[in-house]
Amino acid sequence: MSAVALRPFVPADAKRCAQIFRASIEELAAEDYDADQREAWASRADDEQAFGARLAGALTLLAVIDGEIAGFASLKGAEEIDMLFVDPEFARQGVGRTLVDALTRLAEARGAKRLTTEASDVAKPLFDRLGFTAQKRNLVRKGDQWLANTTMTKTLGAEPAPPTRH
Incomplete structure (x- = not known):
């Protein structure tokens, strides 16, 4: 497996990010959301200019x-x-983990005391593994469909436990 490198988004990346958004929803969310729900969700990237503006x-x-x-x-x-x-x-x-770890460090550098996300049912297990705690279940409207997700939080800036001696 090759290493995951990170770089900032630039407007020229909007088309590729929209493709990833759609493919991720269509393929990875197939077990958690039905076809109509996935289409309503994925359609948020149909206007690539608006999608790119949101990312920017x-x-x-x-x-x-x-x-x-x-x-x-x-x-x-x-x-x-x-x-x-x-x-x-x-x-x-390790792509998702690498991205969440980097955003966690950036949030801490910006002085955040807590990090929040609205995790899809697909992403929730990753956020669980990365120390986020489920706060509440939500139903969100995407077009004419309702999709469930979970508000999750992680406390930042806690002192790490001292290393144990063996």
Whole structure:
């Protein structure tokens, strides 16, 4: 497996990010959301200019493997992971973890005391593994469909436990 490199989003990346967004929803969310729900959700990237503007309006990082954009995530303000999407071809290769870890460090550097996300049912297990705690279940409207997600939070800036001696 190749290493995951990170770089900032630039407007020229909007088309590729929209492709990843759609593919991720269609393929990775198929077990959690029905076809109508996935279509309503994925349609948010139909206007690539608006989609790119949303990514540009946040601190958006791209994960790159062997020169190819494998995923992206955005930090809205200092305390909210707004989007996290991985190309299905690169799923379960550490892309999501790398992106969330980087945004967590950036949020801490911005002085955030807590990080929040609205995790899809697909992403919730990753956020669980990364120390986020479920706060509440939500139903959100996308077009004419209702989708469930979970508000999750992670406390930042806690002192790490001292290393144990063996």
